[in-house]
Amino acid sequence: MTATIVSLRNVSRGFAGGVLALRDVSLEIGRGELVAIVGPSGSGKSTMLNIIGTLDRASAGTVEIDGLAVENLKDSQLSALRARHIGFVFQHFHLSPGVSALDNVADGLLYTGTGLRERRERAEAALCEVGLAHRLDHRPHQLSGGEKQRTAIARALARRPLLLLADEPTGALDSTSGEGVVQLLLGLHRAGTAVVVITHDRDLAARFDRQAAMRDGQLVEDTRRSIR
Amino acid sequence: MSTLQPAKLLAIDVVRLAAYGLTARPLRVVLSALGIAIGIAAMIAVVGISTSSRAQLNQLLSELGTNLLSAGPGKSMFGEAATMPPESIAMLGRIAEVEMVSAIGVLADARIYRSNRIPVSQSGGLAVYAARLNLLETLSAEVAVGSWLNEATANYPAVVLGARAAARLGIGRGLIGQQVWLGGRWFTVVGILAPVSLVPMLDLSALIGWPAGERHLDFEGDITTLYLRTAPDAVEAVRSILAPSANPKEPNEVDVSRPSDALAAEAAADVAFTGLLLGLGAVALLVGGIGVANTMVISVLERRAEIGLRRSQGATRGHIRMQFFGEALLLALLGGGSGVLIGALVTIGYAHVMGWPVDIPLWVPAGGMAATLLIGGIAGLYPAIRAARLAPTEALSVG
Numbered sequence: 001m002t003a004t005i006v007s008l009r010n011v012s013r014g015f016a017g018g019v020l021a022l023r024d025v026s027l028e029i030g031r032g033e034l035v036a037i038v039g040p041s042g043s044g045k046s047t048m049l050n051i052i053g054t055l056d057r058a059s060a061g062t063v064e065i066d067g068l069a070v071e072n073l074k075d076s077q078l079s080a081l082r083a084r085h086i087g088f089v090f091q092h093f094h095l096s097p098g099v100s101a102l103d104n105v106a107d108g109l110l111y112t113g114t115g116l117r118e119r120r121e122r123a124e125a126a127l128c129e130v131g132l133a134h135r136l137d138h139r140p141h142q143l144s145g146g147e148k149q150r151t152a153i154a155r156a157l158a159r160r161p162l163l164l165l166a167d168e169p170t171g172a173l174d175s176t177s178g179e180g181v182v183q184l185l186l187g188l189h190r191a192g193t194a195v196v197v198i199t200h201d202r203d204l205a206a207r208f209d210r211q212a213a214m215r216d217g218q219l220v221e222d223t224r225r226s227i228r
Numbered sequence: 229m230s231t232l233q234p235a236k237l238l239a240i241d242v243v244r245l246a247a248y249g250l251t252a253r254p255l256r257v258v259l260s261a262l263g264i265a266i267g268i269a270a271m272i273a274v275v276g277i278s279t280s281s282r283a284q285l286n287q288l289l290s291e292l293g294t295n296l297l298s299a300g301p302g303k304s305m306f307g308e309a310a311t312m313p314p315e316s317i318a319m320l321g322r323i324a325e326v327e328m329v330s331a332i333g334v335l336a337d338a339r340i341y342r343s344n345r346i347p348v349s350q351s352g353g354l355a356v357y358a359a360r361l362n363l364l365e366t367l368s369a370e371v372a373v374g375s376w377l378n379e380a381t382a383n384y385p386a387v388v389l390g391a392r393a394a395a396r397l398g399i400g401r402g403l404i405g406q407q408v409w410l411g412g413r414w415f416t417v418v419g420i421l422a423p424v425s426l427v428p429m430l431d432l433s434a435l436i437g438w439p440a441g442e443r444h445l446d447f448e449g450d451i452t453t454l455y456l457r458t459a460p461d462a463v464e465a466v467r468s469i470l471a472p473s474a475n476p477k478e479p480n481e482v483d484v485s486r487p488s489d490a491l492a493a494e495a496a497a498d499v500a501f502t503g504l505l506l507g508l509g510a511v512a513l514l515v516g517g518i519g520v521a522n523t524m525v526i527s528v529l530e531r532r533a534e535i536g537l538r539r540s541q542g543a544t545r546g547h548i549r550m551q552f553f554g555e556a557l558l559l560a561l562l563g564g565g566s567g568v569l570i571g572a573l574v575t576i577g578y579a580h581v582m583g584w585p586v587d588i589p590l591w592v593p594a595g596g597m598a599a600t601l602l603i604g605g606i607a608g609l610y611p612a613i614r615a616a617r618l619a620p621t622e623a624l625s626v627g
Contacts, residue, residue, distance in 0.1 A: 055540060055620040068232070076544040077232040083542020084232075090624070094537045098252060111542035113235025116244075159541075 146177025272571025382437025556608020564600025
């Protein structure tokens with residue numbers, strides 16, 4: 001077990017047509033750390049999140065997650081890595097319509113090799129944890145925006161990931177709901193999960209221990225608050 | 229954590245995933261399953277109806293017996309219609325394996341009319357035969373209305389009409405006892421036969437008693453056709469000695485046949501037609517398969533975000549492939565299952581209307597389901613592979 005959960009060394013990611021979304025980025029994130037990756041749109045934040053989340057591979061440089069070099073892992077091994085250690089939260093929730101909050105969360109455990117009963121038990125616990133104990137049987141269209149995002153967080157949380165990646169988690173929410181979600185993420189961090197939030201909202205980023213600022217595919221600033 | 233092994237999906241979860249994918253778009257599922265259902269239903273009904281019809285024929289054959297032989301006069305060496313000597317009945321009766329012998333003799337010059345006012349040329353193509361009294365029993369034939377000839381009526385101008393002959397003459401149920409103009413004198417209709425399955429020729433005939441023919445119509449007693457029932461296991465043996473026994477002088481002038489063969493041939497003739505309809509069903513099934521493939525391709529396009537989400541949650545390409553493949557199979561099975569049901573119902577309904585026994589061999593629904601799985605599998609393969617190939621980032625960027 002290493003103290004570092006994410007290690008990017010001189011990582012670049014180019015796309016067809018010569019676009020370089022990431023240029024020579026190096027970044028280390030420790031276990032249980034709370035990091036905001038901040039920058040304007042087009043700065044390469046989402047590419048960064050995809051690479052950290054092993055949804056995408058770097059064109060150059062090395063990426064290590066929990067001490068494992070991503071470039072040496074097969075696609076199916078990366079899937080297993082995500083299933084065990086990485087949770088995602090997206091701006092637009094990605095909840096299945098027509099399925100209850102409980103089953104949406106339980107579905108997030110599908111690829112961990114657990115049976116339906118255990119998946120539902122863990123899903124219920126996760127929903128209680130995010131304060132949605134009273135919404136288990138509600139469908140997504142019966143939930144408010146904030147509740148939807150909290151359901152999505154419960155879905156990521158149910159797997160007990162070492163690393164939670166959130167892409168503009170408050171981007172589609174009003175400020176009150178957004179605040180609830182932020183409090184939830186801060187709480188997860190306090191409970192020991194490394195939380196990486198991507199945002200273009202500098203006010204939000206300012207509330208995090210560490211801010212990594214990006215521009216034009218490069219990491220231009222990496223600041224830590226000295227006092228927690 | 230050095231060994232990273234993706235978890236296996238439980239079979240029940242694959243089914244659950246497939247069912248979930250389908251229930252999310254019910255109308256589209258029903259429509260594309262319908263294509264498969266129509267194909268399978270058509271094939272099941274075609275095979276079911278044809279086997280039921282054959283079962284009906286077989287039932288008929290076993291009721292009528294396949295041990296009836298007929299010996300008719302062939303052509304003489306000079307091309308004239310030959311007859312058989314009257315003694316042949318007695319000669320054949322002496323063969324041990326022959327259980328019953330009967331005969332008819334044509335009255336070549338006699339015509340039958342509804343009345344003596346009908347022009348001579350409008351004979352309606354009906355033939356007049358003198359018949360032995362045991363003819364009905366020998367042929368397993370039955371009287372539909374009235375009665376068959378007996379010792380008494382066989383001596384008098386009485387006639388029994390074949391089913392179609394009665395219809396042509398306009399003699400219905402209520403007209404038993406009516407007079408008809410036969411061979412230049414009045415005969416009384418005493419009965420009408422039910423259709424004679426083994427000898428359909430008799431349906432277009434009028435039958436009178438042997439002595440009545442001799443007494444009233446100058447019938448000379450020459451036999452046109454002999455009918456005999458043999459012991460069931462001696463049919464071929466009797467058949468081989470039938471011609472020389474019936475007409476020892478001119479055995480080559482006797483045409484021997486087995487009337488049940490004609491019914492069996494009718495059953496065989498159905499097969500070609502069935503093959504054609506089966507081909508049409510297969511085309512419908514193929515079109516149904518294309519429908520399933522189309523539905524699945526669209527489904528993959530629409531569900532890119534879902535695929536991306538699942539990949540982010542740890543689904544491997546194999547998991548995604550299995551999910552969409554399972555969905556295509558389930559969709560096809562849904563169509564195939566309802567197709568089998570519809571096909572069976574159509575067969576049962578049709579057989580019921582026709583008064584046939586229902587006969588759907590087990591291989592028919594089994595084959596239908598197998599064809600369905602094959603079609604569904606082929607149709608689902610490409611969309612499933614396509615879904616699995618989607619990069620998770622590409623899939624997620626749509627939301």
